[in-house]
Amino acid sequence: MAMQGKKSNYDTDVFTGLIAEISALCGKAYGKDDKVDVAMRVIADHIRAISFSIADGQLPSNVKAGYVIRRILRRAVRYAYTFLGIEEPFLCKLVPLLVTEMGDAFPELVRNKELITKVIKEEEDSFLRTLDKGIRMLDNIMLKNADSKTISGEEAFVLYDTYGFPPDLSDLIARENGFRIDHKSFENELQRQKERSRNATSTQEGDWTELRSYNGTEFTGYENIESPAQIVRFRIVKTKTKELFHIVLDRTPFYAESGGQVGDTGYLLSESGEKINVINTLKENNLHIHITERIPSNTLETFTAVVDKEKRESTANNHTATHLLHKALRDLLGSHIEQKGSLVSHNYFRFDFSHFEKISPETLREVEERVNKMIRENSPRDEKREIPVEEAKSMGAMALFGEKYGDTVRVIRFGESLELCGGTHTSHTGNIGFFKIISESAIAAGVRRIEATTGIYAERLVHNNEDIVASIKALFNNSPNILATITKVTEENETFKKRVEEFMRERALELKKHLLTETQNINGINVIMLTGEYHPEVVKNVAFLLRSEKSTMFAAGYKFEGKANLALMYSDDLVSHGCNAGKEIREAAKLISGGGGGQPFFATAGGKDVSGLQAAVTKLVELATK
Numbered sequence: 001m002a003m004q005g006k007k008s009n010y011d012t013d014v015f016t017g018l019i020a021e022i023s024a025l026c027g028k029a030y031g032k033d034d035k036v037d038v039a040m041r042v043i044a045d046h047i048r049a050i051s052f053s054i055a056d057g058q059l060p061s062n063v064k065a066g067y068v069i070r071r072i073l074r075r076a077v078r079y080a081y082t083f084l085g086i087e088e089p090f091l092c093k094l095v096p097l098l099v100t101e102m103g104d105a106f107p108e109l110v111r112n113k114e115l116i117t118k119v120i121k122e123e124e125d126s127f128l129r130t131l132d133k134g135i136r137m138l139d140n141i142m143l144k145n146a147d148s149k150t151i152s153g154e155e156a157f158v159l160y161d162t163y164g165f166p167p168d169l170s171d172l173i174a175r176e177n178g179f180r181i182d183h184k185s186f187e188n189e190l191q192r193q194k195e196r197s198r199n200a201t202s203t204q205e206g207d208w209t210e211l212r213s214y215n216g217t218e219f220t221g222y223e224n225i226e227s228p229a230q231i232v233r234f235r236i237v238k239t240k241t242k243e244l245f246h247i248v249l250d251r252t253p254f255y256a257e258s259g260g261q262v263g264d265t266g267y268l269l270s271e272s273g274e275k276i277n278v279i280n281t282l283k284e285n286n287l288h289i290h291i292t293e294r295i296p297s298n299t300l301e302t303f304t305a306v307v308d309k310e311k312r313e314s315t316a317n318n319h320t321a322t323h324l325l326h327k328a329l330r331d332l333l334g335s336h337i338e339q340k341g342s343l344v345s346h347n348y349f350r351f352d353f354s355h356f357e358k359i360s361p362e363t364l365r366e367v368e369e370r371v372n373k374m375i376r377e378n379s380p381r382d383e384k385r386e387i388p389v390e391e392a393k394s395m396g397a398m399a400l401f402g403e404k405y406g407d408t409v410r411v412i413r414f415g416e417s418l419e420l421c422g423g424t425h426t427s428h429t430g431n432i433g434f435f436k437i438i439s440e441s442a443i444a445a446g447v448r449r450i451e452a453t454t455g456i457y458a459e460r461l462v463h464n465n466e467d468i469v470a471s472i473k474a475l476f477n478n479s480p481n482i483l484a485t486i487t488k489v490t491e492e493n494e495t496f497k498k499r500v501e502e503f504m505r506e507r508a509l510e511l512k513k514h515l516l517t518e519t520q521n522i523n524g525i526n527v528i529m530l531t532g533e534y535h536p537e538v539v540k541n542v543a544f545l546l547r548s549e550k551s552t553m554f555a556a557g558y559k560f561e562g563k564a565n566l567a568l569m570y571s572d573d574l575v576s577h578g579c580n581a582g583k584e585i586r587e588a589a590k591l592i593s594g595g596g597g598g599q600p601f602f603a604t605a606g607g608k609d610v611s612g613l614q615a616a617v618t619k620l621v622e623l624a625t626k
């Protein structure tokens with residue numbers, strides 16, 4: 001570095017390209033202002049870290065590794081915003097250069113270039129909106145507290161907690177404007193919020209009761225769904241609402257929730273015939289935990305651990321179906337499809353994967369057809385355990401992106417589908433029976449989700465749709481060409497609607513003519529009253545037709561569908577003299593046991609008491625002419 005004769009390691013070749021690009025994009029020179037220089041270096045450094053993390057399969061989120069990326073990204077956006085004056089997505093524009101410079105050494109950058117760009121752009125967009133909103137709110141707060149020049153901890157906390165506005169930025173802006181933030185009370189608010197969230201999720205775990213020494217649980221669930229088992233330890237777990245037990249066995253056929261597949265349910269049966277239901281199975285620090293609502297009366301007996309067969313089989317079918325879906329998507333859409341997550345349960349599953357656009361209904365059909373073809377091929381499960389991970393990858397097995405694997409892995413093959421996987425699978429694809437997609441949607445930038453189901457659940461989905469079509473047909477007298485019938489009815493309906501509107505307008509015109517002949521002049525105001533039974537649309541039309549008359553008020557009290565209705569209109573010249581229909585109709589609405597409101601020139605009210613209509617109209621006239 002010294003030999004290159006430059007100031008800091010940011011000025012070495014690794015960063016000069018990026019810094020030049022940033023400088024070109026924001027139109028500020030490097031090396032003239034310390035603050036600008038720092039911002040450029042921070043951005044150059046962070047864009048690399050963010051891009052590599054995304055290429056590595058991580059996405060910005062509010063948890064764990066995803067949160068680290070989000071924070072780094074927001075920090076970079078903030079530096080660009082505050083010191084380079086950049087108020088639009090900018091970091092995403094640096095990705096092409098980064099890929100050009102480092103793509104040779106890191107091919108995953110090249111492969112994920114589009115995903116990286118999209119994810120960063122979306123994050124920038126959303127954070128810039130937050131910044132913009134936060135700064136405006138902060139301006140208002142400062143305006144309000146102009147005398148004290150202090151922002152309370154509570155105000156700063158709301159900005160942070162509700163709007164995600166970074167506290168150090170609040171602080172910076174406050175100081176720039178000669179304000180101070182009450183940090184002590186901010187910390188208090190933060191502490192209080194931490195306690196609130198702790199209380200909301202608090203579970204109290206009792207100490208383990210050790211019954212036997214053991215060396216890890218033997219998992220027998222790949223071959224069996226029933227095993228003899230002994231309890232080695234248990235504990236009680238209390239939440240706010242209930243009390244549960246955690247039971248660890250020496251041997252178990254229960255699959256513990258992992259890799260997206262839900263945990264098994266079933267029961268433990270003691271030698272003496274006591275049955276304890278297992279409501280879920282979880283993995284915690286390598287412990288295989290069976291969750292129950294009771295503890296057996298004699299914990300030292302030998303038990304038979306029995307997995308719910310039907311549920312397990314449906315779950316295994318769905319897990320195998322995710323592998324087939326993965327294969328079909330790659331075949332049809334391309335090898336950029338990579339699994340980003342999944343949830344496999346007994347009645348449905350979802351599969352998240354990298355892809356940039358909505359998948360057309362035609363393509364989804366093709367995906368379904370291809371998966372169902374693989375099902376009919378009835379390929380047997382070919383399972384290899386304890387394969388060194390490198391060997392598995394060289395076999396071409398698809399690994400979950402970003403997942404950390406152990407030294408050896410399990411490889412599952414069905415026909416041409418080959419994956420690294422620890423889940424339970426069916427013995428032959430034919431057991432899945434039938435595959436049906438429920439929906440396809442976007443869940444994040446460049447990540448899509450397919451929800452699907454198999455077997456009886458897929459049949460039910462189809463039956464449900466058939467039932468809907470049958471009900472529609474029944475509504476249209478079982479017309480043989482239902483689509484043509486519905487189109488015709490819809491068009492007819494449009495025509496009728498237009499005719500009704502025309503009719504109402506004509507009716508209103510006639511009514512207006514007639515009403516004008518009954519005008520009474522009270523204290524200089526032309527008063528027009530209407531009572532009887534009318535359609536609200538007609539009354540409204542009349543009111544609007546009368547609006548252009550001089551010094552005119554129109555007060556209607558009418559029945560419609562058994563309810564009492566009021567309408568009040570003032571001509572524009574009366575409104576400019578201070579008449580307010582919205583205000584006065586609320587007063588009169590009391591007489592029909594109702595309420596209402598509106599604008600100064602026109603207001604309406606509704607109520608239950610039709611016997612009060614005449615009195616309400618009289619009241620409206622009184623209010624206007626007094």
Ligand SMILES: [Zn+2]
Nearest residue numbers: 419421422423
């Ligand atoms: Zn799997």
